Amino acid sequence: xxxxxxxxxxxxxxxxxxxxxxxxxxxxxxxxxxxxxxxxxxxxxxxxxxxxxxxxxxxxxxxxxxxxxxxxxxxxxxxxxxxxxxxxxxxxxxxxxxxxxxxxxxxxxxxxxxxxxxxxxxxxxxxxxxxxxxxxxxxxxxxxxxxxxxxxxxx
Amino acid sequence: xxxxxxxxxxxxxxxxxxxxxxxxxxxxxxxxxxxxxxxxxxxxxxxxxxxxxxxxxxxxxxxxxxxxxxxxxxxxxxxxxxxxxxxxxxxxxxxxxxxxxxxxxxxxxxxxxxxxxxxxxxxxxxxxxxxxxxxxxxxxxxxxxxxxxxxxxxxxxxxxxxxxxxxxxxxxxxxxxxxxxxxxxxxxxxxxxxxxxxxxxxxxxxxxxxxxxxxxxxxxxxxxxxxxxxxxxxxxxxxxxxxxxxxxxxxxxxxxxxxxxxxxxxxxxxxxxxxxxxxxxxxxxxxxxxxxxxxxxxxxxxxxxxxxxxxxxxxxxxxxxxxxxxxxxxxxxxxxxxxxxxxxxxxxxxxxxxxxxxxxxxxxxxxxxxxxxxxxxxxxxxxxxxxxxxxxxxxxxxxxxxxxxxxxxxxxxxxxxxxxxxxxxxxxxxxxxxxxxxxxxxxxxxxxxxxxxxxxxxxxxxxxxxxxxxxxxxxxxxxxxxxxxxxxxxxxxxxxxxxxxxxxxx
Numbered sequence: 001x002x003x004x005x006x007x008x009x010x011x012x013x014x015x016x017x018x019x020x021x022x023x024x025x026x027x028x029x030x031x032x033x034x035x036x037x038x039x040x041x042x043x044x045x046x047x048x049x050x051x052x053x054x055x056x057x058x059x060x061x062x063x064x065x066x067x068x069x070x071x072x073x074x075x076x077x078x079x080x081x082x083x084x085x086x087x088x089x090x091x092x093x094x095x096x097x098x099x100x101x102x103x104x105x106x107x108x109x110x111x112x113x114x115x116x117x118x119x120x121x122x123x124x125x126x127x128x129x130x131x132x133x134x135x136x137x138x139x140x141x142x143x144x145x146x147x148x149x150x151x152x153x154x155x
Numbered sequence: 156x157x158x159x160x161x162x163x164x165x166x167x168x169x170x171x172x173x174x175x176x177x178x179x180x181x182x183x184x185x186x187x188x189x190x191x192x193x194x195x196x197x198x199x200x201x202x203x204x205x206x207x208x209x210x211x212x213x214x215x216x217x218x219x220x221x222x223x224x225x226x227x228x229x230x231x232x233x234x235x236x237x238x239x240x241x242x243x244x245x246x247x248x249x250x251x252x253x254x255x256x257x258x259x260x261x262x263x264x265x266x267x268x269x270x271x272x273x274x275x276x277x278x279x280x281x282x283x284x285x286x287x288x289x290x291x292x293x294x295x296x297x298x299x300x301x302x303x304x305x306x307x308x309x310x311x312x313x314x315x316x317x318x319x320x321x322x323x324x325x326x327x328x329x330x331x332x333x334x335x336x337x338x339x340x341x342x343x344x345x346x347x348x349x350x351x352x353x354x355x356x357x358x359x360x361x362x363x364x365x366x367x368x369x370x371x372x373x374x375x376x377x378x379x380x381x382x383x384x385x386x387x388x389x390x391x392x393x394x395x396x397x398x399x400x401x402x403x404x405x406x407x408x409x410x411x412x413x414x415x416x417x418x419x420x421x422x423x424x425x426x427x428x429x430x431x432x433x434x435x436x437x438x439x440x441x442x443x444x445x446x447x448x449x450x451x452x453x454x455x456x457x458x459x460x461x462x463x464x465x466x467x468x469x470x471x472x473x474x475x476x477x478x479x480x481x482x483x484x485x486x487x488x489x490x491x492x493x494x495x496x497x498x499x500x501x502x503x504x505x506x507x508x509x510x511x512x513x514x515x516x517x518x519x520x521x522x523x524x525x526x527x528x529x530x531x532x533x534x535x536x537x538x539x540x541x542x543x544x545x546x547x548x549x550x551x552x553x554x555x556x557x558x559x560x561x562x563x564x565x566x567x568x569x570x571x572x573x574x575x576x577x578x579x580x581x582x583x584x585x586x587x588x589x590x591x592x593x594x595x596x597x598x599x600x601x602x603x604x605x606x607x608x609x610x611x612x613x614x615x616x617x618x619x620x621x622x623x624x625x626x627x628x629x630x631x632x633x634x635x636x637x638x639x640x641x642x643x644x645x646x647x648x649x650x651x652x653x654x655x656x657x658x659x660x661x
Contacts, residue, residue, distance in 0.1 A: 037616075
């Protein structure tokens with residue numbers, strides 16, 4: 001079970017880290033008043049400080065929030081059934097290409113639920129990449145990544 | 156005034172052509188589709204369509220995109236009423252009374268009430284734009300960099316002060332947007348900023364990628380978490396009941412007028428449609444008789460949020476056109492589109508791009524009529540779509556967002572970034588951070604920064620320039636008032652128990 005507090009603290013920590021990264025990175029561009037007016041790093045530095053300080057405040061506030069439940073275990077499992085295959089799908093795009101990866105993704109997520117007959121799941125996994133191919137590659141002439149696999153096969 | 160009517164007539168001659176009517180129909184239908192599907196909303200629907208408009212005339216492209224926006228606003232109400240599932244964040248308040256009314260067997264009455272008041276709200280918004288936009292633009296032509304920065308400041312301050320989310324969270328969301336906008340090549344000095352060692356980031360982060368992740372993937376994760384059950388009521392439309400209901404709407408004139416006024420105000424100041432609909436519902440409840448059974452299907456409970464939602468959605472285009480400041484997340488995406496098509500959003504549009512501006516304004520009258528007719532005709536069809544189980548729809552939406560993010564600039568990095576924004580969007584929603592200010596800041600962050608730096612250059616580094624004349628002083632002070640007055644009022648009210656109503660998210 002995940003508490004509201006855990007979510008508040010995680011979010012504030014993430015935004016805070018980003019704020020610090022912005023401050024550190026902006027120092028490369030110069031801060032203050034230069035020959036051409038305000039130096040390029042000044043605005044990011046101010047913005048980064050606002051993020052870092054605001055996050056610190058949110059972190060403190062978040063840590064004090066009552067431990068009410070924000071996401072229950074069954075809900076978290078449902079999120080995971082979408083999230084994990086999606087992450088794998090995105091990770092596989094460079095090697096398998098958009099078409100094969102999306103077919104596999106549909107097979108995995110819809111198949112995982114076991115609520116649809118196998119032939120329907122299979123049909124869906126074939127129709128989706130075909131649809132993408134015709135809409136993007138043919139209709140709007142946007143080349144989607146074919147992936148290393150198809151490159152090796154010479155397609 | 157007279158010249159506005161003349162320009163509008165000219166606009167109609169542009170908007171009412173076969174090609175543009177077809178675009179409106181396509182836009183509205185696509186809009187209803189994204190509005191109906193939970194997990195796909197107006198902001199990311201419009202961003203998905205954006206890359207496909209690059210070859211079009213700007214006026215045709217904006218008619219397509221804005222029609223999609225109107226369609227999405229209508230589509231969100233359909234699922235709110237029939238399934239108790241808000242298809243759009245801005246139609247959450249419609250579920251309070253819309254679904255109970257439909258459950259009682261009065262689905263046609265509920266839908267007709269919603270669409271009738273929505274159309275009224277949109278009409279008020281468009282009339283406001285017709286009458287006021289060019290005047291505001293003319294006024295804004297006199298603005299220098301300092302005035303511009305002050306207007307941006309006013310817009311951002313009103314987000315922080317009146318957005319309804321915790322002010323420090325809004326501030327952090329805004330600042331993150333500014334930082335993301337700064338990534339890449341700095342337009343003033345030409346130096347590369349905030350790439351964090353990733354060379355590909357030199358091109359910057361496209362707002363479309365951010366919108367796709369924050370709104371698309373984030374909403375999708377939320378939707379699976381909440382496990383939507385489509386408990387549909389009948390979606391058959393009784394046309395006689397529809398006409399009877401719409402004819403009876405003027406009886407609620409006071410509610411309509413008040414809600415439209417709230418909507419216009421929230422649309423122009425960037426409160427957005429979601430905050431507007433909640434506020435309007437809350438105020439309608441407060442103004443009603445004590446025994447009015449709100450929450451069980453009273454007409455006012457549908458009229459108030461719907462009118463405000465649509466008048467806010469429409470009038471959000473007013474500041475976008477005349478000042479270059481979008482009033483909602485979707486308007487921000489459209490404004491990004493304007494810049495990609497090579498137009499410069501802001502007062503000069505009314506001078507240089509008369510056809511574009513008035514074509515758009517005229518199209519808003521026409522496409523809202525198109526939207527009402529189409530949404531009534533297609534309710535059964537889109538309701539059937541909702542019966543497809545969500546475990547099938549969710550991966551499809553995910554694939555669409557992935558392909559959409561990739562096609563922005565054929566970059567795999569964008570896909571990874573989109574996924575990252577998706578996680579951020581989910582966390583932000585869970586922790587009640589607003590998403591709209593983040594998107595707004597990504598879109599206009601560069602312009603705000605440039606205005607500030609130009610103003611500083613003019614004054615040789617002195618902040619006095621923000622108090623150098625009456626106009627800019629008023630704008631800056633107004634910004635501080637928006638920022639501080641709500642906080643002071645909260646402090647003053649601390650001893651009293653908090654009231655339960657308040658606008659939430661987006």
